[in-house]
Amino acid sequence: MDDHQKTLEELLCKHRKEKKELQAEIQKIKHGVPKGDKKRKKEATEQVAKLEKELGEKHNKELAELNESTSQEKPNNELETKMENLSTNDAETTEVKKSSKAQRRREKKVAQERERQHRIKEQEIKNLDGVRHIETEKLKSILKKLGLTFHQIASDGNCLYNAVCHQLSQRNIKATNESLRSEAANYMLAHPDDFMPFLTKPDGDSLYTEDEYKKYCQDVASTTTWGGQMEITALSHVLKLPVKVIQAEGAILQVGEDYNQSPIVLIYHRHEYGLGEHYNSVKEAVAENEEDGF
Structure with missing residues (x-):
């Protein structure tokens, strides 16, 4: 494990601890509310x-600072080495010759495409050390122990509902x-x-009015x-079924445990x-499709 990976794991461990502490504090706050008040x-x-908002912003800021400091510390030759490993068909550099305007336009287009591919490879390198890659690997490990694998759902705003449909x-x-x-x-x-008291506006400081709550429900029904x-x-x-939601960080979320049926499982x-x-x-x-979709 390199220094960056170790530092990232330590930061994620700290975040888990802070989330547990916050949950304990939230329970105290809830238990301190008199019934019916x-x-x-x-x-x-x-x-x-x-x-919750403050802690989430704090964690996102710390992760961003870590990734930024790490990218600044890595030398260029290391970046180039990783890019070479990711690439299998880089085009060879061609000798520049005098050409017509049409030829120069074609060369410019090729250069732009090469630059685009370069940026893609840089992003792929970042993903190898990034939180997305780490999260995916943790989820794979959890699913493997359960004898399950991913079924990919399109990211179009309907992912929750389409996952339930599947x-x-x-x-x-x-x-x-x-x-x-x-x-x-x-x-x-x-x-x-059952829902309105837990729904806050985007600023996180105020609850929805009745009319705003109705509009929220209308959007659930008619938009993505x-x-x-x-x-x-x-x-x-609605379905009278329990639902389990597996996540990389924290315990499995379980809803509807009173329904005596095998649960719907989401990631x-x-x-x-x-x-x-x-x-x-x-x-x-x-076995042969264990990593389907990833």
């Missing part, structure tokens, strides 16, 4: 959201992301007290807005795409 409950919810198809249950969105939204509209834990909870109740990726969070589904591992 809506005002105190609202204040507690706002305080929890603020603490899980249902393995039970011979037909569903679409549109139908699941509609059912989840209707359940949330019918049970506002991303789904999270609240929508997972709603789907669990949560915090760093899968440029926008961050993503859901995949799982399937039984087959």
